[in-house]
Every structure is written in structure tokens, then in C-alpha cells.
Amino acid sequence: MSLSDRQGGGAEAPLLELTGVSKSFGGVAALRDVDFTLRRGEIHGLVGENGAGKSTTMKIIAGVHTEFEGEMRIGGRPVRLRSPRDALEQGVGMVHQELSVAPDLSVAENVFLGAQPLTRAGLVDWAKMNAEAKRLLAGFGLDLDPRARMGSLPVGVQQLVELSRVLFSGARILILDEPTSALSPPEVARLFDVLRRLREEGRSVIFISHFLDDVLAISDRVTVFRNGRKVVTEEVANLDKTAVIGHMIGRHAAELHAGEAAELAGDDSRKVVLELRRASLGRALDDFSLELRAGEITGVYGFMGCGQVELSRALFGKLPLDEGEIRLEGRPVRLGSTAAARRAGLALVPENRRMMLFRTEPVFKNVSISILDRISRLLLRPAREREIAAGHAADLQIRPPSPEIPLGSLSGGNQQKVALAKWLTHLPKVLILSEPTRGMDVGAKEDVIRILKTLRDRGVAILVLSTEPETILTLADRVTVMRKGAATRRFDRGRIAKSDLLEAA
């Protein structure tokens, strides 16, 4: 396949153009009347909060969402993409945050995945494939053995190999989703070199990221989304980080809306219940320390993939730390299993509630599983289990309130309440919640917030991990901001605004 430019439109036509694009899911508008242009040989940054419309826009451009209103042109010609494969044939390629590489195949096989060169006998032409792969990667400044196993290479290198596969497939428009979130600073610098080289070749890059410093460092222009609308497209020379954040959250809104700012009330006289000291864990945690105090909600804010998920797992005995120490009420503890963590008085509600729920089992068995050893010795006491479950159903307003109903027939918000109820019969010392209100309707969200504040006031040390600033600002008494496994900033007292979190992350 040649990379030669398929000629279309005049010299003035932008490489890609969206006009009046709207998209809704089940009656809920995700994108409203978006105009967007991508020039030839441009790196275009795309920023906005979660749910602002960046991903929806990109999925339309990459052929994932095929139904939308409005018009899309590539090289001046109107197109209607039918699939991601179709998009690639039109020259649009995407590299996702979660790389789609085959770790057990060689580098060359990954570059040519599904399109291996063949010999005349119909066998894979290994010599040609390895030589071609080496040449392509050398163009990125990578000196790699094309026969090396993909999985043995650092993430940053794997990402470039995937990038070369997309380019090899003929992409003129490259969409990169959060490409720097897992990279170390030298790896980021190398990626930027590659992107600049692509720009010189006349290709265009759409760079989606939460890392505003990265966006401002590499982009020619930046487009900001908010609430499904495009707010602005601006030359990078006219922007700085504060201005971008201002566009992202809306200048005037910042001081007005609830959840946009909060008054922190960290109190150092409260007893430290759990202390994590200088923890390291793979690429997820990097010399990370944290203190949780009785009667306080500590919030940890960071972008997706910043290490929050691993942090919660390490504290609940699911992932062993490489280095560091966990101290509970002053004494070092070894949490070898989730059972050990539970017995020590720790509790976790993971971001995906299905992970801790039994869909086909009745509500009461879901609630009682975590406390069976407290309410029964040898024989079960089903009447007691039902009574406890019914009590929680009333307290938490779980609908319908029957403890017999299979969990799978409850709504998502009610399932979340059941997940929480598992830890409420005998209060834990430390309650860890990952994304406690994500995807919930307003009513259920308020219920959960009320429950968590009640628990805090009863003396539980609560840790809330979230990628949503609103969640953190609504709940937290103290905040730690996390970036690539490290704590970048701590807020203990005083007023804090959403922009402070975004700046620090």
C-alpha cells in the first residue's frame, strides 16, 4: 500500500472537516452542533473534561460511531464511514490508550499484523517482513531487533510499534488517545520527536489528552470541549494552561456551581488510622505516601491510569507492594489476601461494582457474604441474614426493598447501594471507594454522598479515589493529587477549586 496522497479538493481544503455534527445516545445529547477542522501537517490538541465530547467526536472520525447528524469531509470530499476498517481505508487511524498489541508475537509481526508479506509459495516472507519492520522503526529513531518479543519491550516502545502499524496501513490522519499517560518523560520526548517528523511528512495528528502541559508542548492548535459543545479552537501561541482550564470548566461557572469548589477541613488532631509509606508498585505507584484519619474523607484525584486502581487494590490485599509499608493504627500490617485485609478492618468498593456482586444470587446473600463469620459460627442463620439485609434496604432506600430478589434485577444505583451495604453491618476502620458515584443518577448519587458523610461522622477513615473532580470536591476533607503513580500536591485546609485539581494533575 502506498502512502501517496490521494488528491481531493483544492489546496485550500482542510484534510478533515466536521460541520454541524450532533450525536445523541438514547435521547441524551452527547455532541451538539460541533464544527472542527484539521489542517494538513498539523498537530491538533483536543481537551475537555470526562464526558465533554472528545471521545464521541473521535469515535465519529474513526468510524466507530456511524450514526450522527451533520457532515464530515476528508480532503474536501463528503464521506460517510461505515466502520473503523472503512476509516482506515480513508486514511484515518487511531491508537487507543489501552494498546492493542500482541505481546507474544515479534515486533515485525506486530507491525504487519494481518498483512504479512508472502513469498511466491504463499508462506510468510520473514526476511522481507523483518527488514521492512526494521526500516520503518528506524524512521522513528528506534533501533530494534524486529524479532524481539513485543511483550519484553517498554510500554513507550510498544506504543511506537503500534503507531508504525497504523501508519503502515496508510493513515494520513492519526488519532492518539491519551498517548502520554503511561510514559516517562524521556519516552514522551521521543514520542514528540516522532510526531514532529510525521507533521513534516504532511500527516496530521489529533492529540487527545488530559495532560495539558503535554498538549500545549506539542500542538499547533488546541480545541476545547465542554458539555458536548466545542468551546474554542485556538492557536497554541495564544493559550496557556490557565486559559485552557478556564475554557474547560467555564470561567464564570467556576465560582458558582456546587462541586466546582469546596472548603477543606483537614484536622491534624484526628487520629491517623492507616498510613501508607513510600509505596512502589510496578509502573502504577512511585514512592507514594498517604495518611487516612478517623472521621475524615481523604480524596485522591488523578486521570485515568494514574495508579488509583492499583492503590486501592494494594490497600485491600489484592496486589502486593514492591516496596513500602502499610501501617494500621501505628502497627505495620502484611495484607497477604483480601480476607486478611477484611479481618484487619479494611473494606473496598471497587469502581466496577460487578466485581463484588453476585448477579444471580438474592440480595441478602450478597450482603451477608462479607459478614458471615461475624453472624454465624458453623451453621448459617438465614433469618438473621435476611433481617440484616432488610435493615440495610430500608436505611439505604434500596428499591425494591425485598432481600429475596436476585441482585441482577436491581438498577445500577441500587446495586451500588448493595455493594456499600456489604460493609455497613460491622463498620470497617478504613473504607476505600473507587469512583463511588460514577454513572449514578442524581438521586442515588445524593444517597451515597449522605451515607458516606454519615459514616465519616461515625469515625470511619474513608478514602475516595476518583477521576471526576466534582466527586472529590463534594466529598473530601483533604485531597491528594496523583500523577503517574506519584503524589504531586496535597490540599489539607482552606478553599480549593476544580481548577486547582486540574492544574496539579
Added chain:
Amino acid sequence: MTAETTAPARAGKGGLRALLVDQLRNIAPIFTLVALIVFFSFASASFFTVANAMNIMSQVSITGIIAVGLTFVILTAEIDLSVAAVANAVGITVAYFTLQPDYVNIANVPMHGVLAVLLTLASAFAFGALTAFGVTRIGIPSFIMTLAVMQIANGVSALLVRGQIAYSYPDIVTTLGSGSIFGVRWTIVICILFLAVAHVVLRYTRFGRYVYMVGGNREAAEYSGVNVKAILASVLIISAMCSGIAGMLGVAYFGSAQQNQFDTFLLDAIAAVVVGGTSLFGGRGGIFNTIIGLLVLGVLNNGLDHIQIDSFLKILIRGLILLAALVVNVYAQVLRERGPSADG
């Protein structure tokens, strides 16, 4: 089983259908059993008699004890392929610790009967502990680990008897394995006892609940703070102990202890559990299912003898019945998963 039947019954209009879908795994084996009994009763005059019923129960009693342990394992969505080999090795071990007649040429270690039985039980425990270690500590899938233990147990059997046959066992083993009480074989009584205790353990104890919950959703059990590895280790040890006891009784039942005499028991025990409707994916089923499965297998084997069928065809028929049971087993799971409603 009561808890399973109540919930979907309230579903209202689609109630009957929902109930059938939910109970398919329980209804199909009972239907099969009744159909087989009716068929053989008409096909053979000697089939439907009290004496033959006792005969059938006696024939499945040893398999039944093995199947009890296997039910625990399969409920946690694991498998134990070493059951027959462990039964064989343990049966031979108890003979190895007993004084043999002069004409048996085995260099064995005779000792007091009680001690022999205790040591033999310890050897059964050791097999279970080995499997549990491999599966929970090292992380070898049970399918492969128990295959290795099967080979090890077969090796132990071979080394102990070296191609010979042993005939003597401690008195208590001989009595329970080949004797009767009030005209009922002890093995039947013991099998029923095992089934009853296992039922109580699975349905009414905390441990039993953990077994079902670990089988139903292992990840959720772990996130609920259940010690999943301890549960898995326990069921694998229970399985080895049941197999070991079945092996001890089995050599007395057969009247001899030798290599490879339990070979057919592996397939029979797995078939009993699965034909009965206990889910291969874990978390569903139980001892009632295993009882029905045992009876289906027993009636089939016994009935085919009564109608004088080609013994080679018999093997094929058993295979087809097992395949049909597997289809129902997997299909019941698929229907159930489409179950109550999609998550909201």
C-alpha cells in the same frame, strides 16, 4: 434448593417459563431418570424389583462416595481428575499395611488394623494436600494438577503391589466394604451417610455457602473478603478424602486390591455429578443433583444388562447419554445468564 425456587417464581407473567429455565438443570435429570425406569420396566420383567433396586444402589455406592467429594470441587468450578487413581492408591495402601496370606508375594508392612486405617487416611489427606498446594499456592490449573496427581497416585499403586494382588484388609474395612446390616450393604449405608452430611454442609453451614459463592463468582467472593484459596484447598482435600475412603471400601467390596481396578470410576463419578445437573461453571447444583445423577447412571448400567444388549453398544450409549447431559448442563447455564434482566 428452596432458595433457588422461590426467587424467580415471583416473576409474574413469564413466571412459568422463568421457573422452567431456572430449574432446567434440576428437571431434566429427573425426567431422564423416570423415563429410563419406565423404559427398562417395560423392556425387562426382572428390572422393576426390590432386589434389583438394592442391587443398583449397591453398584453405585462406591462411585457415590467419590461423587460426593467431586460435587464440592465442581461447585467451585474446579475439577479433580485424580479421584479414581487416589481411590486405587489408598485402597492398595490399606492392604499394604495389613498382613497378607502366604501366597501373596508383596513385601508389605503389616500393623494393627486401627493404625493401618489411620495411616491410610493420612495418605488420602496427603494426596489432597498435594493437589491443593499445586492449585492454590503455585497456581497450576486443577485440570492439569490433578492429571499429574493421578499419575503420581497410579505410580504409588504400582510400586506398592508390583503387579501382585492383595486380599486382606483390616477387619473394620472388610466389614464395611463387603458386609451388610439388616440385609442392606454397609457401602449403601455409608454412601447415604456421606450424601446426607455433604448436603447439610453445603446447604446449612458457612463453609457450604462459601463453596457456592466462590463457584458462582470467584472475583466477587475475593472482593468480599472471602479466603478463596482456603476454600479451594478445602474442597480438593475433601475430594481426596472421599476418594480415599471409597478406595478402602472398594477393595473390600471387590475382594481384591490391585492396579487399575478403579479406572472406570473417574468417568462414572464425573458423569454422576454432571448428569445430575451440577453446573460445570460452578455455583449451581448440589447433592440432590448428584443423587439423581448416580441413579441415572446406575439404572442405565443395570438396565442395559437386563435387556441383554451388546456390551460394546453399551459403552456407546453411555457416551451419548453423557453428551446429552453436557448439552443440557451448558445450555441451562446460557439460559440462566440471559436470566433475570440485563443490568441497569
